[in-house]
Amino acid sequence: MTAKKSKSGRMTTTLDLSTCEKLDHLQPIPKSRSSSITSIESEDGMMSTVLKPPPRRDFDDLMAFEGFIRDETWDNDFDYCHAHLTYYPPFILKEVHNNLDKIKPTMNKNSRKFKRNLQHHIKKHLMHDMETCSGFKMDFNKVGMVETPTKVKWRFEDMGDHGFSKEEEDMYGRHWKLELEVTCNNENPLVEVDYKATPIM
Template identity: 45%
Template sequence: MGRRKSQAAAERNLEPIKISTDSIKKRPRRDSNEPPFKKFDDLEMFETYLKGESWDNDFDFLHARLDYYPPFIRNEIHDDPEKIKPTMNNKSKKFVRNLHHHVDKHLLKQINDMVGIEYKFKREEEKLPDGRLIWRYKDESDHGFEGLDRKWTVEVDVECSPNDPTVVVDMRSIPID
């Protein structure tokens, strides 16, 4: 097993940490103002990445994108993309309702669990002229760490299209100086 694979296996076995005021260290020195961009097509690997960034004290400096079929779609098609129906997109009220439930009850909760911080996301909805639906979740609060000089904002965009059931999750955590 290569070094990269063994490192990924070790990260999957990490327990999520619960970040407290005492566990937050001084912001590390960074070479860039832009966080490194990571792209995933698997929800589990996305969660593992978030967990690893918390362990590395980089929970306030990340940009990750996840392109995936949500679990309710994967369950319905039995992991066979050939079984995708033309109604499995944001034109379907059932799809939007199930996606909303998945995001609010599972995805955002998992993000909080993996990062170890209880974000209080506020949602804005946007429907674009091309039919895409975007939910913007944002937390600009102090995340429960009053008086801490290390501040950051978190944005999670969830996007679905009228063409297919693929959901795009774009998460950015950016330090505020």
């Protein structure tokens, strides 16, 4: 990752996707994960082991978000992370020439063009780049869309094997699911992305 000054004068970071390494083989679960396991008592008095939800990290820069996904793979925590991104999608920044003062009031979820461009960005760029940064296969399926007068939220999920054999996943106890939510609103072109990787116990 390198820092450079954008046309608007703001410092931004660039992530070289070509340097992201592929995760060829799984490894044992990190020992530090044991501190996230807790026991709870059910109504019938039985104790069960539960993994606390991963702590959420917030980002306002797409490259930092993608860098976090890459770093979680390097740290062997790719199956236990939660990242939230709030950002202006690249197609908006391109249209306004990185000058946020030029954002039009119609650039929001009420615009068919905006929603079409956002869906293209999600499928062709965001998901692709997340997969590259993670180093493993992501195969998101759309599981729902909720539209209200103020928001549109798309939900995606990946319950697959992420490119690893069942035997390898079983050997290390590394079964996990991915959840991705993308939300836009009716006031501005800011987009929220919520990404979770959680182990399947």
